[in-house]
Amino acid sequence: MENVSSTMALCEKAKGAVREISSLDDKKINEALLAMAGALIKNTDEILKENARDIEDAKDSISAVMIDRLRLTSDRIAAMAKGITEITQLPSPLGAFLDRVERPNGLIIEKISVPLGVIAIIYESRPNVTSDAAALALKSGNVCILRGGKEAYHSSAAIVKALKEGLRSAGVSEDAVNLVSDTTRASATELMRASGYVDLLIPRGGAGLIRSCVENATVPCLETGTGICHVYVDKDADLDMAVRIIKNAKTSRPSVCNAAEVCLVHRDIAKEFLPRLKAALVDERQDAGLIPTELKLDEEAALIIPGTAASAEDFDTEFLDYKLAVGIVGSTEEAILHISHHSTHHSEAIITNSNTAAEKFIKGVDSAAVYVNASTRFTDGGEFGLGCEMGISTQKMHARGPVGIRELTTYKYVIHGCGQIR
Amino acid sequence: MENVSSTMALCEKAKGAVREISSLDDKKINEALLAMAGALIKNTDEILKENARDIEDAKDSISAVMIDRLRLTSDRIAAMAKGITEITQLPSPLGAFLDRVERPNGLIIEKISVPLGVIAIIYESRPNVTSDAAALALKSGNVCILRGGKEAYHSSAAIVKALKEGLRSAGVSEDAVNLVSDTTRASATELMRASGYVDLLIPRGGAGLIRSCVENATVPCLETGTGICHVYVDKDADLDMAVRIIKNAKTSRPSVCNAAEVCLVHRDIAKEFLPRLKAALVDERQDAGLIPTELKLDEEAALIIPGTAASAEDFDTEFLDYKLAVGIVGSTEEAILHISHHSTHHSEAIITNSNTAAEKFIKGVDSAAVYVNASTRFTDGGEFGLGCEMGISTQKMHARGPVGIRELTTYKYVIHGCGQIR
Numbered sequence: 001m002e003n004v005s006s007t008m009a010l011c012e013k014a015k016g017a018v019r020e021i022s023s024l025d026d027k028k029i030n031e032a033l034l035a036m037a038g039a040l041i042k043n044t045d046e047i048l049k050e051n052a053r054d055i056e057d058a059k060d061s062i063s064a065v066m067i068d069r070l071r072l073t074s075d076r077i078a079a080m081a082k083g084i085t086e087i088t089q090l091p092s093p094l095g096a097f098l099d100r101v102e103r104p105n106g107l108i109i110e111k112i113s114v115p116l117g118v119i120a121i122i123y124e125s126r127p128n129v130t131s132d133a134a135a136l137a138l139k140s141g142n143v144c145i146l147r148g149g150k151e152a153y154h155s156s157a158a159i160v161k162a163l164k165e166g167l168r169s170a171g172v173s174e175d176a177v178n179l180v181s182d183t184t185r186a187s188a189t190e191l192m193r194a195s196g197y198v199d200l201l202i203p204r205g206g207a208g209l210i211r212s213c214v215e216n217a218t219v220p221c222l223e224t225g226t227g228i229c230h231v232y233v234d235k236d237a238d239l240d241m242a243v244r245i246i247k248n249a250k251t252s253r254p255s256v257c258n259a260a261e262v263c264l265v266h267r268d269i270a271k272e273f274l275p276r277l278k279a280a281l282v283d284e285r286q287d288a289g290l291i292p293t294e295l296k297l298d299e300e301a302a303l304i305i306p307g308t309a310a311s312a313e314d315f316d317t318e319f320l321d322y323k324l325a326v327g328i329v330g331s332t333e334e335a336i337l338h339i340s341h342h343s344t345h346h347s348e349a350i351i352t353n354s355n356t357a358a359e360k361f362i363k364g365v366d367s368a369a370v371y372v373n374a375s376t377r378f379t380d381g382g383e384f385g386l387g388c389e390m391g392i393s394t395q396k397m398h399a400r401g402p403v404g405i406r407e408l409t410t411y412k413y414v415i416h417g418c419g420q421i422r
Numbered sequence: 423m424e425n426v427s428s429t430m431a432l433c434e435k436a437k438g439a440v441r442e443i444s445s446l447d448d449k450k451i452n453e454a455l456l457a458m459a460g461a462l463i464k465n466t467d468e469i470l471k472e473n474a475r476d477i478e479d480a481k482d483s484i485s486a487v488m489i490d491r492l493r494l495t496s497d498r499i500a501a502m503a504k505g506i507t508e509i510t511q512l513p514s515p516l517g518a519f520l521d522r523v524e525r526p527n528g529l530i531i532e533k534i535s536v537p538l539g540v541i542a543i544i545y546e547s548r549p550n551v552t553s554d555a556a557a558l559a560l561k562s563g564n565v566c567i568l569r570g571g572k573e574a575y576h577s578s579a580a581i582v583k584a585l586k587e588g589l590r591s592a593g594v595s596e597d598a599v600n601l602v603s604d605t606t607r608a609s610a611t612e613l614m615r616a617s618g619y620v621d622l623l624i625p626r627g628g629a630g631l632i633r634s635c636v637e638n639a640t641v642p643c644l645e646t647g648t649g650i651c652h653v654y655v656d657k658d659a660d661l662d663m664a665v666r667i668i669k670n671a672k673t674s675r676p677s678v679c680n681a682a683e684v685c686l687v688h689r690d691i692a693k694e695f696l697p698r699l700k701a702a703l704v705d706e707r708q709d710a711g712l713i714p715t716e717l718k719l720d721e722e723a724a725l726i727i728p729g730t731a732a733s734a735e736d737f738d739t740e741f742l743d744y745k746l747a748v749g750i751v752g753s754t755e756e757a758i759l760h761i762s763h764h765s766t767h768h769s770e771a772i773i774t775n776s777n778t779a780a781e782k783f784i785k786g787v788d789s790a791a792v793y794v795n796a797s798t799r800f801t802d803g804g805e806f807g808l809g810c811e812m813g814i815s816t817q818k819m820h821a822r823g824p825v826g827i828r829e830l831t832t833y834k835y836v837i838h839g840c841g842q843i844r
Binding site for chain 1: 794819
């Protein structure tokens with residue numbers, strides 16, 4: 001007998017389920033999803049028990065923040081089930097006629113959306129990703145292979161056990177959802193190199209994980225998540241709006257990828273604007289007993305307001321914290337140039353009342369989402385109306401921005417002829 | 423001074439041209455393309471001289487077929503120029519509004535097609551790829567980095583020199599088209615790993631080159647070209663049509679990726695069909711003084727007609743030659759199963775008059791192009807009405823099937839707000 005690793009055996013199993021899962025109609029998929037949601041609720045006690053085991057094992061080795069991410073409650077499990085139920089409400093992304101041409105020789109060429117096949121997701125220790133990812137994959141007709149972090153393994157295993165129970169009760173192969181039991185680095189590497197088995201690999205997590213996938217994957221890989229997002233305050237900005245937007249973009253949830261990390265301010269309004277920015281991000285927060293934002297100022301900004309002197313790296317850092325790099329520029333053009341050198345091509349905003357400046361910024365900034373007079377925090381599948389998402393793509397191939405169910409499909413050409421030869 | 427390789431210096435130059443090239447309008451792009459076509463014609467003598475040098479250098483080390491691929495004539499150069507001119511006739515793939523939603527909070531979210539940025543193409547020794555690829559990249563607003571085979575280097579350099587002359591005369595940066603001067607393996611590896619510079623890497627060539635790119639690339643890479651294409655002759659097929667289609671799919675141009683390599687025949691009609699297939703592919707060709715097709719038969723087919731005994735590998739081989747593997751199956755279902763195990767997901771055809779069988783085949787076969795009653799040879803950008811193409815994608819991410827100018831674009835979201843925060 002061959003010595004096949006458990007991960008490759010799982011890949012084999014996943015591939016074997018592709019034909020069944022990709023041919024399910026949307027009604028059947030929704031039935032299965034609802035059954036999965038129901039099974040999560042039904043197995044709440046079991047899931048909580050396994051989650052407690054993870055927390056017990058991890059409590060001495062990971063931070064309190066990580067423990068909080070890891071911890072499940074019956075409310076959180078109910079929210080996971082609700083998330084799945086919401087996905088059933090989305091229109092199916094499958095079977096759409098994306099194009100249709102009749103050629104002069106009589107061939108009818110149709111371009112039709114179809115599932116990708118097998119999607120592998122490598123993620124860290126948020127147990128809810130397990131159910132989200134499984135549901136998004138199934139809604140788009142795909143089989144998934146889930147490889148979560150070792151800290152959440154027992155929780156994920158209990159969740160997947162429940163999801164499989166739901167699948168079975170709906171008469172759908174339980175091989176639609178697969179969890180890798182090996183949580184060592186070896187299994188992640190195997191998935192990255194499982195050519196012929198994995199049609200799309202999506203890493204969800206920190207920059208290190210994503211870098212490792214991009215470096216090592218031989219299967220198609222979707223780069224997600226890193227966001228060094230910029231807000232540029234133009235000379236023609238409504239300064240009240242600018243303060244409100246930056247406050248939101250920086251402080252509403254600093255740990256997420258669509259939070260702003262850099263603020264660029266036009267020289268002409270810097271003297272008026274920066275003190276107001278400091279009042280909102282530093283002073284008011286301090287007065288309210290909140291963590292004040294650390295402003296990391298370039299030399300010119302430092303002449304106007306107090307703050308920390310910015311190092312060169314501060315303009316290339318995803319702080320994910322109450323920290324904001326602040327720089328002065330002389331024009332929209334200069335802002336675009338700075339962004340083109342320092343951005344991760346996630347989300348950038350201009351605050352301006354000038355159409356000329358807005359147009360220039362839209363055209364010149366090469367990012368997944370370019371905002372005029374709104375917060376970068378809206379880059380999100382739900383906020384874009386795509387439903388739940390698998391992550392935010394920061395690459396340009398395949399999908400850019402929020403990766404929803406439509407982005408988990410591909411297409412095929414179906415050609416109807418009557419004996420045509422070339 | 424830093425020690426930067428000539429390839430990385432070229433990447434830097436290419437990246438530096440992205441903003442200019444991506445902001446050109448279609449009129450300007452077409453002007454530049456026409457000037458490039460004109461410059462090719464004008465420099466015919468110079469290009470032929472450099473081509474003669476390549477042929478002189480290569481004639482002892484490569485085959486006659488390869489020499490023929492390498493050789494240019496003034497007609498071939500005129501055809502290259504005509505190819506560029508035809509690309510100007512295509513509608514621009516840029517600036518299309520792919521989607522537009524107004525959200526309940528008033529945000530207007532537009533999804534707009536935009537250039538990818540820098541496209542790198544690694545190819546072998548067909549000099550015409552140099553001008554095709556450059557023109558397709560420019561039409562879609564992209565800067566290209568071309569890395570051709572060493573045998574064609576002087577020809578490619580002369581072609582690129584002419585293209586740059588055309589660009590300059592149209593007032594467009596000549597850095598839109600870049601040729602790597604290092605033709606060792608090192609430069610290919612550098613391009614594969616030029617993260618942050620190359621937005622899309624397209625290998626064009628043999629299986630070895632493509633494998634190497636897929637294995638080694640850290641930049642997004644589009645797998646192209648390998649075609650183990652199947653034609654399945656159903657029990658309800660029009661057998662005359664089946665013979666005509668397989669003859670075309672196998673023998674009209676065996677060296678291309680959309681040529682058929684495998685014929686699967688339904689058991690019920692095998693005794694009637696196989697002798698006719700042999701007559702068309704073997705006997706008639708022999709009588710006409712042409713190379714007869716070698717039929718590689720499975721055990722059951724070998725009981726019906728004479729031929730070579732097929733080995734197991736014959737059903738997994740891209741012959742690119744007058745060779746066809748022939749197998750018997752008991753049902754459409756079995757044909758689909760065989761294809762799912764052996765296909766490279768390029769193009770497959772069913773010949774049948776049964777709608778049920780056709781529907782089953784369309785649904786069950788997971789390939790870029792699935793044909794009913796037509797030759798697989800139509801999988802081609804021109805034949806699909808997409809204009810010229812950069813290759814045929816056999817992966818599912820980003821683009822599948824012919825890669826035309828639309829597939830050389832990505833999109834960005836542009837969000838118009840009036841101060842929205844989340």
